[in-house]
Amino acid sequence: MNIQADEIKSIIQQKIDNFQYRINISETGQVVQVGDGIARVFGLENVMAGEMVIFPNETVGMALNLEQENVGCIIFGDSTHIKDGDLVKRTNKILQVPVGEAILGRVVNSLGQPIDGKGDINTKEFLPIERKALGLVSRQPVKEPL
Numbered sequence: 001m002n003i004q005a006d007e008i009k010s011i012i013q014q015k016i017d018n019f020q021y022r023i024n025i026s027e028t029g030q031v032v033q034v035g036d037g038i039a040r041v042f043g044l045e046n047v048m049a050g051e052m053v054i055f056p057n058e059t060v061g062m063a064l065n066l067e068q069e070n071v072g073c074i075i076f077g078d079s080t081h082i083k084d085g086d087l088v089k090r091t092n093k094i095l096q097v098p099v100g101e102a103i104l105g106r107v108v109n110s111l112g113q114p115i116d117g118k119g120d121i122n123t124k125e126f127l128p129i130e131r132k133a134l135g136l137v138s139r140q141p142v143k144e145p146l
Contacts (some may be wrong), residue, residue, distance in 0.1 A: 031055075031086045032070060037079050041088045042070045050130045052095045056086050060111060062095045062129070076111055100125040 029043035039061065047053070047063045053073055055061055059082065065072030075082060097112030102123035107116035111129075114121055 027090045029053075029071065029088045029090075031082060031084055031088060033084065034075075034079060034082050037075050039073045039075055039079070039082060039088070040070045041073055044071045044088065044090060047071055047090055048094065050094045050128060052091045052093050054089045054091060055082050057081055060095075061088070095129045096126040097129060098123045098125065099127050 027044060027046060029041040029047075031039050032042045033040040039055070041053070041063075044053070044063065047066065049064060049066055051063045053061045053063055055075065059075060059077040059079075061073040061075045063071050063073050073088070095111070097108075098121045100123050102121050102125075103112075106114055106118065106121060108121070109115050112121070
């Protein structure tokens, strides 16, 4: 079997032309203190208030107390496995939950994740967990006591 130099050149050129690369840059911080469901994290300089952060074991948290030296994050879940030195990742997403018709009749946890075994909640409508309440005039009046 004879392989021509032009064939090798064309194969290499094709591989180079089709080469794709992706750079994944993510801002991470490090836990400096943890206790009572709150973690102090150093290194998340650009984190937003209300932004979702990810601790080890995919534990979700929310950045709330933005200070110059560190960030106070609420831990949603078991905080006993989180320790000083653990890495925390930004998600660049404000913590939000699904809303609308798709959520009716479903059982969800405090993060809006389904826990009823009926699969994912298929909706494109989301609202942030922390938001300003509607004014009294625009709210629907109470029609039925609890």
